[in-house]
Amino acid sequence: MDSTMTAPPVAIAAGGAVTALGLGRKPLEQAVLANASGLRDCPRLAGKGFQSTVGGYVPDEVWRSLRERDPAHADAPAFLLADAALREALADFSSGGREVLPVSPTAREASCESGVLDAVPASRRGLVLSTTKANITALEAALDHRPGSVTARRHLFPALLAADLAAAHGVAGPAQCVSIACVSGLLAIQQGALLIQDDKADLVFVVGVDLFSDFVLSGFTVLKSLDPVGCRPFDTERKGLSLGEGAGAVVLARRETLPSLALRVTGWGSSNDANHLTGPSRDGSGLALAMNRALQKAGVAPRAIDFVHAHGTGTNYNDAMEGMALRSVFQADVPPYCSSKGLLGHTLGAAGLLETLVCLIAARHQLLPGTPGLRTPDPSVPDSLLQKPRPAQSLRRLLKLNAGFGGVNAALVLEWGGG
């Protein structure tokens, strides 16, 4: 029944990012290696009554450079971020993915000379956008009777933002827009991989974006879910999450078209807790279902997983639930696991993409990333929690997890290797 057993393997060919750490993947990579945090106090939020003014927001100088580069979208920040992340991913892909994949000089030369991106017709390029609130700042402006461009208002609607990103990047093939809370990013990667496996596209650009908006800050303030001092995932003193903003992009392609080592997307699974709209199931059974589905799809046993990149928001309920889900799937042998929410904040629709890029960095460096913000590990969660980065003996199979409002859960199995 499962046609993916014979479907072509799909891999991440290139990546791009804009985060609280700066423009591009490089600052993200440096922070992962150093276990640094991009969270900081945001002066513009002072006096607005939010539960916390700490977050992972994109620095002002990055915004300035993005607006100078593309003044037509100056008041369409979701487009600016997504576009910048995609540009980096596509430049990376066109140059043979040298920043993402440690390819041999010969292979890199070959891909540069052949102009791999230009060689793929627009009709065979696909795009999947992941976002929860798109250009929500346009709605805030409209209701405040502040001026806004037609484009900014248009991008309030995620499908129209996806259409404009596709047009801007020469995509005439299938375009999709996934918006399913905080699992949007992982399910967008899943959808991108399926477009290639189903032979609807040769290349798929998957991009996730969300903004550090007053709208979302207000929402998590009224839910009393923000940690005033910054999130502390899996910590005994954790008080809630920190919001972030940014964009992450990956280019997906058939594995056989890529040189040397690559990070393959080998399994995926999703589920619903069928339990509560804003809280996770207390026993972790929904996330465990998604994990088991992803492992089954990848055709691997739990013991084959070398590392888990957890959702790890820093809320009491999420982290406790995740600990139980990990124990349910891995029993007593929970692999080393970490959270990047203290690195970037919770970037919502971008989280799945950006955290997959963290997995890529980890695989490339054969490093187990740490958990920025974690001081005192909660004794109730599995003790394989990674507080600080450390070298991996062999990092081949990675499991990426996310969960979100509406009881949704998602898991992705990624495999690093050659051939």
Next chain:
Amino acid sequence: MSQFAVLAASFMGAEGCGNDLTRLRPWPAPVAEALERGEFEALRWRALFRSEASRFGRMDLLSRLGLMAVELLDASFDTMEPSRRDAVGVCVETRFGCTAADVLFLQTPMAGAFACTLPSTVLGEICIRHRFRGPVLCVLPVSGRGGSLEIATGWLHRGEADACLCVACDLMDKRFAASMLSPHDAPGEAWQSCAVWIGRPTGAGREHPLGSDSLPRLARSLVASGVPARNPGAGVS
């Protein structure tokens, strides 16, 4: 697999509501008039169904529309074995998402209102009500492609689900749409909601080719014409 089997279909819109057994029935005059004025609170659960829906009054309007379309299927989900609910996929599509809930939250920032500010909130409500724990996805179709029927058919084909619920719902204030969107982008219909319950092809004459129709158009035509050999609860037990 480029086909799926339709087990049941429902549709709600300005013209009325119904499923493939009852066919499309016009709204009672007071409801129709209220809907014409954009007063969607007029869509009360008890006016259409005998069952209970304790959370209905607390839901945002988009979730109410989606949940009503699923209930309208008359598919007897309540008799489904618990183990089978883990193999039910739910895919929601919405063109304009939760902008009505977004506006409401900005005007009245309360926790209950914030919980509804995701296009996928309706999916969560459906899964909570019917205890569905299979694969899930919420998409906002771009250029009419990549909709829920295609996604759900893929789940069936790859063995990721045994049956799927595809739901499309939209609700947009026309004045708000006009203020935010160009005439080209603004929705033609202010609101509609529909659901189609599908399974793998069985040769029972309920097969439909993928890609010939959008979900709302398919649901509308099935409700108008009926699903062959359809029984209440078909495909559930």
